[in-house]
Amino acid sequence: MRITVLAGGVGAARFLRGLKAEAPDADITVIGNTGDDISLFGLHVSPDLDTVMYTLGGGISEEQGWGRDGDSFTVLGELNAYSAGSGWSGPDWFNLGDKDFATHIVRTSMLAAGQPLSAATAALCQRWRPGVTLIPMTDDWAETHVVLAGDPGQPGPGPGTVHFQEWWVRLHAAVPAADIIVEGAAQARPAPGVLEAIAAADVVLFPPSNPVVSIGAILAVPAIADAVRAKTVVGVSPIIGGAPVRGMADACLAAIGVPATAQAVAAHYGPGLLNGWLVDEQDKAAVDAPELAGITVRALPLYMTSLAATATIARAALDLAQDLRG
Amino acid sequence: MRITVLAGGVGAARFLRGLKAEAPDADITVIGNTGDDISLFGLHVSPDLDTVMYTLGGGISEEQGWGRDGDSFTVLGELNAYSAGSGWSGPDWFNLGDKDFATHIVRTSMLAAGQPLSAATAALCQRWRPGVTLIPMTDDWAETHVVLAGDPGQPGPGPGTVHFQEWWVRLHAAVPAADIIVEGAAQARPAPGVLEAIAAADVVLFPPSNPVVSIGAILAVPAIADAVRAKTVVGVSPIIGGAPVRGMADACLAAIGVPATAQAVAAHYGPGLLNGWLVDEQDKAAVDAPELAGITVRALPLYMTSLAATATIARAALDLAQDLRG
Numbered sequence: 001m002r003i004t005v006l007a008g009g010v011g012a013a014r015f016l017r018g019l020k021a022e023a024p025d026a027d028i029t030v031i032g033n034t035g036d037d038i039s040l041f042g043l044h045v046s047p048d049l050d051t052v053m054y055t056l057g058g059g060i061s062e063e064q065g066w067g068r069d070g071d072s073f074t075v076l077g078e079l080n081a082y083s084a085g086s087g088w089s090g091p092d093w094f095n096l097g098d099k100d101f102a103t104h105i106v107r108t109s110m111l112a113a114g115q116p117l118s119a120a121t122a123a124l125c126q127r128w129r130p131g132v133t134l135i136p137m138t139d140d141w142a143e144t145h146v147v148l149a150g151d152p153g154q155p156g157p158g159p160g161t162v163h164f165q166e167w168w169v170r171l172h173a174a175v176p177a178a179d180i181i182v183e184g185a186a187q188a189r190p191a192p193g194v195l196e197a198i199a200a201a202d203v204v205l206f207p208p209s210n211p212v213v214s215i216g217a218i219l220a221v222p223a224i225a226d227a228v229r230a231k232t233v234v235g236v237s238p239i240i241g242g243a244p245v246r247g248m249a250d251a252c253l254a255a256i257g258v259p260a261t262a263q264a265v266a267a268h269y270g271p272g273l274l275n276g277w278l279v280d281e282q283d284k285a286a287v288d289a290p291e292l293a294g295i296t297v298r299a300l301p302l303y304m305t306s307l308a309a310t311a312t313i314a315r316a317a318l319d320l321a322q323d324l325r326g
Numbered sequence: 327m328r329i330t331v332l333a334g335g336v337g338a339a340r341f342l343r344g345l346k347a348e349a350p351d352a353d354i355t356v357i358g359n360t361g362d363d364i365s366l367f368g369l370h371v372s373p374d375l376d377t378v379m380y381t382l383g384g385g386i387s388e389e390q391g392w393g394r395d396g397d398s399f400t401v402l403g404e405l406n407a408y409s410a411g412s413g414w415s416g417p418d419w420f421n422l423g424d425k426d427f428a429t430h431i432v433r434t435s436m437l438a439a440g441q442p443l444s445a446a447t448a449a450l451c452q453r454w455r456p457g458v459t460l461i462p463m464t465d466d467w468a469e470t471h472v473v474l475a476g477d478p479g480q481p482g483p484g485p486g487t488v489h490f491q492e493w494w495v496r497l498h499a500a501v502p503a504a505d506i507i508v509e510g511a512a513q514a515r516p517a518p519g520v521l522e523a524i525a526a527a528d529v530v531l532f533p534p535s536n537p538v539v540s541i542g543a544i545l546a547v548p549a550i551a552d553a554v555r556a557k558t559v560v561g562v563s564p565i566i567g568g569a570p571v572r573g574m575a576d577a578c579l580a581a582i583g584v585p586a587t588a589q590a591v592a593a594h595y596g597p598g599l600l601n602g603w604l605v606d607e608q609d610k611a612a613v614d615a616p617e618l619a620g621i622t623v624r625a626l627p628l629y630m631t632s633l634a635a636t637a638t639i640a641r642a643a644l645d646l647a648q649d650l651r652g
Contacts, residue, residue: 042435074398078428087449088432098424102404105427106414109368123413 001026004201008214009048010065013055015207018310028132029197035144035217038165043104057128071097093170118191137218140188149176173248177255185220198227203321206235211265212252234276234321237262241282267291276320327352330527334540335374336391339381341533344636354458355523361470361543364491369430383454397423419496444517463544466514475502499574503581511546524553529647532561537591538578560602560647563588567608602646
């Protein structure tokens with residue numbers, strides 16, 4: 001069986017663990033979101049690609065869900081000392097451990113040598129052997145930006161546009177966003193292998209990733225959205241009982257005017273894209289919601305509380321795909 | 327008093343400590359060798375600039391003489407793991423600690439942002455406050471290369487040219503060199519402030535640095551050599567009793583056909599450049615050597631065994647300069 005998964009970070013990585021356990025012989029390609037990528041200290045950081053790679057490769061910090069296991073912070077401490085005391089200043093709001101720095105150094109050195117991000121990702125994965133083929137959505141520049149709503153009457157940041165990571169990590173998504181835009185996506189070409197993996201897939205899965213800045217950023221590349229539209233697509237809701245399971249997806253949804261409900265997220269993707277949708281039992285009203293006509297909705301427990309629970313969710317997604325394909 | 331010093335790494339840094347102790351009110355400018363600079367893991371490493379900066383700023387590893395105090399090696403360990411197990415491979419012969427990596431990350435990020443090396447050096451020095459003005463010899467590309475003699479009849483590296491660091495660090499200078507060339511130096515322009523510091527100096531000092539790859543590399547920039555020639559120049563011999571005090575300067579001298587003696591080094595610089603020369607008591611025969619006519623030679627203990635001993639050497643250099651200027 002061939003499965004192609006559009007993936008964000010932590011939620012996708014955990015779902016993929018369950019999927020691998022449930023379908024050990026499947027040929028799984030993961031198309032990773034790079035809209036969150038950011039240059040920090042002159043190094044190219046790919047948070048979502050690394051979270052998938054580390055999680056499936058056994059190098060993740062299980063406590064954090066991102067970053068390396070048992071990491072130390074000597075380099076960052078020194079960079080902060082330079083920021084405080086020198087004629088240089090770097091961002092003080094992004095946490096990078098020493099082991100993690102090595103990954104970014106390797107990636108950046110390959111990019112500086114003229115290699116595309118997909119080649120750097122493949123090289124890094126040769127060490128981590130994640131058991132899936134991990135491909136960035138694009139080798140081109142495409143960056144998720146947040147248009148801040150601001151409030152001229154209040155202190156704090158006013159209107160303006162910031163990199164997604166700055167809004168998410170530095171501002172904790174606490175400053176209301178007026179819009180979220182994936183700059184460059186309209187011109188971006190899918191990385192080598194992306195369209196082939198989608199075309200060859202028996203099913204395309206959306207794990208419970210952020211529908212705006214993870215799955216949404218990948219689908220912002222027009223050729224990817226077109227390719228996905230031609231396939232059987234089953235998604236797992238990242239919203240349970242009106243709240244994101246993890247992270248601040250509700251703030252992202254608010255920015256684009258979509259309510260934070262399992263139903264509204266599916267309606268946002270639309271029946272032209274999504275064929276099947278798994279919601280939590282709390283949200284079973286979505287099963288017969290008229291606005292989701294054209295999407296087959298099933299309700300089951302969606303909390304990924306253990307590998308077994310996650311594998312059950314993955315199995316439900318594969319079963320739904322099979323039923324949809326008839 | 328204004329003193330300008332042409333500096334390599336460890337020997338120069340230790341001499342400068344003595345000079346600062348002896349002449350605490352002097353305005354000291356250090357022109358640092360950048361011929362040894364190398365791109366490692368995509369990062370710009372300036373070994374000599376950093377050794378001077380760390381030593382005078384209190385961040386040096388006293389045991390090694392280079393690198394940061396109390397450093398750890400997590401990043402390098404990870405890079406080696408990538409080299410061994412991934413589709414990427416980096417140099418495995420250069421030791422960089424985590425704290426040191428931060429310096430190279432800051433420098434590289436400034437260069438990538440379009441700043442010259444001299445600006446990056448000034449920014450880094452704002453943190454370290456070395457008590458001297460440290461300027462790289464040039465902002466342009468100038469790189470010391472070693473032409474290997476090789477031996478077609480033997481196994482091992484044959485003829486070829488390698489970066490100085492590869493010969494020095496990876497090959498331990500054990501492969502005979504046929505020549506040492508500072509590529510790019512003839513076209514390199516002195517960094518901003520270099521010529522001004524030489525012109526304004528009461529004396530130009532050559533610390534006991536490598537005469538070929540440290541002082542020699544700096545003098546390979548034509549405009550610097552011309553400016554130095556116009557000044558009172560006093561050097562401290564890096565060769566005592568026919569052997570380098572530290573490092574493998576003898577192998578470098580052999581490559582350019584200069585005997586490893588205090589006398590031969592002074593003759594190599596020549597009376598058109600060097601006005602005064604300090605040799606160790608073991609080498610006092612140099613004082614009256616006919617080949618050093620035009621250079622005033624004085625003999626005194628030259629081992630930098632303590633800060634006090636080093637300060638005495640620095641004092642002797644300043645005294646000799648004063649006598650030469652009359």
